[in-house]
Amino acid sequence: MGYGNPIKHHGEESVLIYRVVDIFIICSLLFVTTFSYVGTFPALYQLILCVVVIAYFFAAEISGVYHTHKHTSLKQVLLTVLASWFICIALSLVLGFFFKISESYSRVVLGVWFAITPFVLISWRWCAFVLPKRLRPKDCYKDKSIIIGATPAGIILAQELRNSKHINENLLGFYDDRTPERIEKTMGASELPLNMKGNIDDALLLAQHHSVKNVYVALPMEAAKRIKQILNAFSNSNAHVHVVPDFFTFDLMHSRWKNIGNMMTLSVHDTPFRGFTSMIKRFEDVLLSLVIIALISPVLLVVAIGVKLSSPGPVIFKQDRYGLDGRPIKVWKFRSMSATDNGSVVKQATKNDPRITKFGAFIRRTSLDELPQFFNVLTGQMSIVGPRPHAVAHNEEYRGLIDKYMLRHQVKPGITGWAQINGYRGETDTIDKMEKRVEYDLTYIQNWTLWLDIKIVYLTIFKGFTGKTAY
Structure with a gap:
């Protein structure tokens, strides 16, 4: 009996779009520039295009251009794009000098291409980041979210949701079956970034009445039986349910997901140097x-x-x-x-x-x-x-x-x-x-x-x- 499909990374579809658009921009700008100045698109220009595209994605992977979850600001994204493109320029110049083929290329074509491409790459990313927010009405509806479990994992999640500029969610509060006194004794009242709103049954009613869109279950791993009961209960609603494992308590060392067939595993202590x-x-x-x-x-x-x-x-x-x-x-x-x-x-x-x-x-x-x-x-x-x-x-x-x-x-x-x-x-x-x-x-x-x-x-x-x- 299988365990379902392997877990997909949230947002991987948008990362694919970024890659495709980047390739289209790099290729089309060289084609247009070359055709406008030379009249054709010779094989030598096709060769340098292949080298630059490979070099760009090589540099982009190293600098984390497509690791959008690691970027804290638009400025950081744009700087990594710019740095990756400069690596491409440096590599192409070195190869051209080494193989003594630089004279075969038009300096005007390459100069215009090298100068315009980073501007377009940065501009379209700026549009992708900024325009949706500016075009969104001020009274635009935000998805309502709740967290089940006033736990260390839940507190960190609440802080991330409140501090993130890219997540359009309105966090309502915590729901927990423990009494406020017990939670305060365990966590401390000052630790909670939001007030307690009720117990888990109250949260279930919200979900069943379409009053909440996202439910984050942040109970500790030892509460596996309780987590299963909660997931079964919320399956009778249309809320999007997310399990928040408290893996951070293990002080993860370059952890990564690994598929063994259809089973997912998480490495706790691993090396950053693979592949x-x-x-x-x-x-x-x-x-x-x-x-x-x-x-x-x-x-x-x-x-x-x-x-x-x-x-x-x-x-x-x-x-x-x-x-x-x-x-x-x-x-x-x-x-x-x-x-x-x-x-x-x-x-x-x-x-x-x-x-x-x-x-x-x-x-x-x-x-x-x-x-x-x-x-x-x-x-x-x-x-x-x-x-x-x-x-x-x-x-x-x-x-x-x-x-x-x-x-x-x-x-x-x-x-x-x-x-x-x-x-x-x-x-x-x-x-x-x-x-x-x-x-x-x-x-x-x-x-x-x-x-x-x-x-x-x-x-x-x-x-x-x-x-x-x-x-």
Whole structure:
């Protein structure tokens, strides 16, 4: 027996319309411009059109142009569209220069196309966002909505409904079978953004008399039996019933829906790098690491000589660390100590640590000891940006002391990270410091975008290579 059709994302039809209209605008503007100036639409222009369309959707996916639920303002939408188009221009110019075909194109045609297209893309989106609101009468009817369950999930939903500028719903209030005294004792009167309106039977009467359009059931997951009873009761009405699961209580880590046949599952702890995003991340790592290695090769040579001359021992120190999914990897570093710990007990470097050589102290302060890790990036063991890898001994110690510590390994470890540019670099001599580092690492994983990686790399160049806590 099946479980019905897979759940569809609300608004996915409108996202498809945005994609189709964008393709139509990009294609038609090049066709009109080329035909007006050249008189035909040659194959070379068809080729650049294909490249630009692919590049635009590539950039649009990264920047979230079509993830409308993530945008908080029209300005943010327009900026992401503009940024995606500029990436297309840059890519087409690079390809034209690389393949030496730029002379085959009319600069007038491409110049006009490059200039007009973003204006039209932005203009039609502005119309799609603004005109419906301006054309809507001031006394336009709003769908009446209610929330069943004065719960944390219900409160957050109420706040979102009241604060959203894009949802045309009039939230009437909460309905709950508990007494006001019990709710106040559990939640606190000040927590409720709206007053209690009645019990669930009162809500059912509203729905049956067509006095409410949307019903949000925000009961906790342990009340599954009660939720089923409520859904059965409201099936005898024409109200649109929505179940609001309190998944936020699990502190979701890049959660996503997954279809297994017709059954829906929700990942609670997951990685942001799957499929397309994984390819983007790997491309970023390979490109940046090759460029950086080429630029720093003289520095690598000088540091290697300095390490060899400053103290006896190998130039490169390979330390066991945990990588993606907690699998062991060997992380390369220039040796900065006279002794190298790599066993079950690893002591963190501290201020005036006698194990650190004079030259080692310099390369640790300036992060020059980390440079060989760009080769770890090339081999796919690490990323340019990600949580810093800790020694295996430290992982085993802190995983039992810090909540969600091992979730750092949902992504590859990085040479630099969100924690490092926010001051949590070097020695973590207290649990509080390590907790803050883990907090920043998990924030990075939850909010990853290509633009965040670029921001971290940029900030690392100016403030991340040196630090007072790097010993």
